[in-house]
Amino acid sequence: MHKKTLQNLFCYRKREEVLAEIQSSWKLNDLFISWNEEQKEAFLDICTGQRGVKILFDSFFKEVFNPEYNPQRLSRLLSLLLKKKVRVLKVLPNDTTRITVEPSFLITDIVVEFENGSIANIEVQKIGYRFPGERAACYSADLLLRQYKRVKDRDSQNFNYKNIRPVHVIVFFEHSPKEFHAFPDTYLHSFHAVSDTKLEMNLLQNFLFVPLDIFHKTMENKDINTELEAWLTFLSTDDPEQIYNLIRKFPIFRDMYEDIFQLCQNTEKVMNMYSKELAQLDHNTAEYMVDEMQKDLDKARNIIQKKDDELKLKENTIQSQNDELKLKEDTIQSQNDKLAKAYALIEQLQNT
Structure with missing residues (x-):
């Protein structure tokens, strides 16, 4: 029976080849020996296709979803999540001050602007913060204020509040806070302001929480049937067999995994990215x-x-x-x- 491995999809290098390249450079070798045995094995598994890459890590996420090179990828994911067609125009500077005033359990944080002027903050939390609703509300307010200043600075003479576009805070959790486990069968939680009198006003702030740990539980012993399920699996699994099945059923992901494969051929670059993620994880663990x-x-x-x-x-x-x-x-x-x-x-x- 044909084995479902990444090596059967891409021409990964052998373990000995990767180790030989690392040992040929004192810089790379020093970095490699600074890792513990588990970290070394995990890195070698990634470079040889024994396991996939965790796409949600900041460096890898931005490599795969960089709107400058592949705007359609992030646009498609967000369109499915928001249940309407959106097109990512560009990445905005993430000049929020929140990281300096509280512990950071984030592993990805990116702010993008849509074609219609709306703004979305996409973040991934390895360990869910306490008070997720209160935090998200503060970040949404920050996005609105930044947009307000930018629009007003662009044309202060003709400024009108109708030019302020909606903002979206989209939060993925690898390990979600306890509030979400009261809904063990639900992995998409959408929030927006609604009047108790049915009066309609555009209050601009929208929230979406995606607990990926609950998503995985709901998908146990189930086939991936929808495109959204496929995207969430792509984002959250590093299991070779699941990746193999995903590519076979949804070929659109092959190009993305091809990019990851090509990245893994650049040992120095992927080592630096991996080292950065390890440092962030250590920091997150300490903060946690x-x-x-x-x-x-x-x-x-x-x-x-x-x-x-x-x-x-x-x-x-x-x-x-x-x-x-x-x-x-x-x-x-x-x-x-x-x-x-x-x-x-x-x-x-x-x-x-």
Whole structure:
């Protein structure tokens, strides 16, 4: 039976050839030996076709979906996701300040402008942030403000708010936040503002969340039947057999994997890209650990505060009981004193 491997689709090099090229360059060899054994094996597997590339890694995503060379690829993906035809015009500078003010679990972040002037921010989070809705709303507001400034600067004399186009925040999760797991059969969550009176207004902000881990679960033991399912599989799998089946059923992806294959022939370039992704993953992992530790610390603080409040309440209760007891003792003592005086007075009267 014909084996479903990437080597049967593309002429990948042998492991020995890749290692020989690496060892022939002190620069590449130093970089290679700086990786741990698992990372080395993963890299060699990619270069020899033993496994596919994780397309969602920033460097590889931008290589495959670069609108300057292949605008139709990203345009097609976004058209399927947004359920309307869009055409990516260009990539915009991503000058948002968000990365400097919070931990970054992003592995891809790109801002594009559509032909009609709309803007989309596409980001991939390896580990889903907490408060995904609040974050996305802030980023959407940032996109609107950037567009507003750009449109107004272009023609301040004739500026009109009707020239402000919709913005889209599209977030892919490799490991989605817990909120999404309440919907185990749904992997596309679209949001936009709707009036409770059916009044229609163009409020410009649109959101789409794609939990890829849930997508994979829904596709277990199932065939890929739709083009959208094919794109999401392309984005999220590095399994050679799944890639083989995907190319056979949807030949449009062959050119994209051909680009990846050609990239893997350039050992120095792909090593630098791989090293950059490893560094980002290490940073993400460290940030995630800090974030988890902070959550544990916050939880512990809340427990301690609750215990302190309970202890204080008990202390206040005890103090109140002590005050009541003291009041009773003082009352009894006062009555005893009065009684003693009465006995003394009686005794005095009896003796006279």
